[in-house]
Amino acid sequence: MAISQAMCTSFKSELLTAEHNFTNSTGDTFRIALYTSSATLDATTTAYSATNEVSGTGYTAAGEALTNVTPTTSGTTAYTDFADVTWSSATITANGALIYNDDHASDAAVCVLAFGGDKTSTNGDFTIQFPTADASNAIIRIA
DSSP states (O other): OOOOOOEEEEEEEETTOOOOOOOOOSSSOEEEEETTOOOBBTOOOOOOOOOTTTOOOOOOTOOOEOEEEEEEEHHHHHHEEEEEEEEEEEEEOOOOOOEEEESSSSEEEEEEEEEEEEEEEEEEEEEEOOSSSTTOOOEEOOO
């Protein structure tokens, strides 16, 4: 079992059939769920699942809603990103995360984040800090 950083293959196809709307104020609701090292998440992941999802104080199943950064372009790259998310006063251990579209009928997977090992908070903040929202670093980029 492993978590591998990847843009989900199903998401790439779903973009071409207009199944995801990243517009900030009127778009779909995207969420981020945290997973233990027992989870298997990679490019073949197609949807959110509660299997091997983190549990603990300060964490609710299905994760947290994300605040979108409205898509934009720079040069020939289109990109979007999310505001950082924090679970406050949390006691959890996570090895990775899944961003998924909560408004999609199947809770469609967008991308998998691998933390490179277990990350733990003990009655403290557990924060996912997204990279700079630009053409070189944003979490979702199409070049």
